[in-house]
Amino acid sequence: MPTNVPIEFQEAEAKFDAASTDEERLAALIEMKSNAPSHKGAEKLRSEINKKIATLKSKVERLKTSSTKKGSAPTMYVKKDGIGQIVIMGMPNTGKSWLLNKLVGKVLAEEADYEFATFEPVPGMAPYEGGSLQMVELPAIVEGSSKGRVQGKEIISLARNADSIIILGKKEQRDIVANELKESKIFLNKSRPPIEVKVSTFRGIQISGKEHLGFSEEKLIEYLKNTGFANATVIITGKIETIEDVIEALDNSIVYKKALFLDARNVTDALLPELKDHIFTTLNKVLVYTKKPGKDVEMVDPMALVKGATLEDLAKHLHKDFAKKLKFAKVWGSTKFPGQRVGPDFELQNKDVVEINI
DSSP states (O other): OOTTOOHHHHHHHHHHHHOOSHHHHHHHHHHHHHTSOOSGGGHHHHHHHHHHHHHHHHHHHHHHHHHHSTTOOOOOOOOOOSSOEEEEEESTTSSHHHHHHHHHTSOOSOOOSSTTOOOSOEEEEEEETTEEEEEEEOOOOOTTGGGTGGGHHHHHHHHHHSSEEEEESSHHHHHHHHHHHHHTTEEESOOOOSEEEEEOSSSSEEEEOGGGBSSOHHHHHHHHHHTTOSSEEEEEOSOBOSHHHHHHHHOTTOEEEEEEEEOGGGOOGGGHHHHHHHHHHTTTEEEEEEOOTTSOOOOOSOEEEETTOBHHHHHHHHOHHHHHHOOEEEEESSSSSTTEEEOTTOBOOTTEEEEEEO
């Protein structure tokens, strides 16, 4: 910002920084424009303000239009596409647009040096192994987003729906974003505690796996009875350290997401291929290519399946009738020898090539 701006401009800028709604920010920007210096040295400043006003005015008008429709409310949504949907999150000016553009290979989002340049999700397809990763840049997260500040709840809802998350910024900035997600019951890089509680038709509480409990069995039973599980079957398959682990496991509103934490300043062009590999690992999927009998495989348009998927799962994914008629398939890649015949229960691995015979 030029140092010779009038005090009225500085006051308007302070209003913009403190604004919690789009309407308040727009009003502050218009006030900044009217008080901006008119000399040639301030041309860039006036241009940036005009861009912000145009973008924000368009957004406000769009949201007003959608909110007046019967039964509708302004929301953010991006339909999933490609191998998986990965959202790029961060506080203002942490390189989200820059990373999106680099991964996709073309300019989709404006790379600006002012805050809140991105007001709505910007999706793009990043080429990967013959397919595409759907990258979605989200508007900036700030402290209080989980409580609704600066459309925070709508932004975070996109993260909840995504397959995985990239969080950009310095460590303290990434920690703020992660905390806002946790406050919204999105837990990163962890799994639901390994305890399952089911209502039972038998009287009392039966517990399997008591040896994994880090506290007394009596304390667990007392807690379950106090929360409405008078008759239940409890299955514990891993370490349960505290009663808080049980509370978390029973909270079905919590979702668990894989996340990468990055400082965009450390990402170079040379590292982008490796970064895409890391992004793919967060999806917990395998890519499988199919070929027709007697034809060469084209390593394009892979099927993205959940890790642990079998040949039968692939057949169902291709067509529901394939699984019924499936006899065997030939697989190249993870088998003992190329083109080995395998049955429906064969577990597919990443980059396997499959020729289905029915």
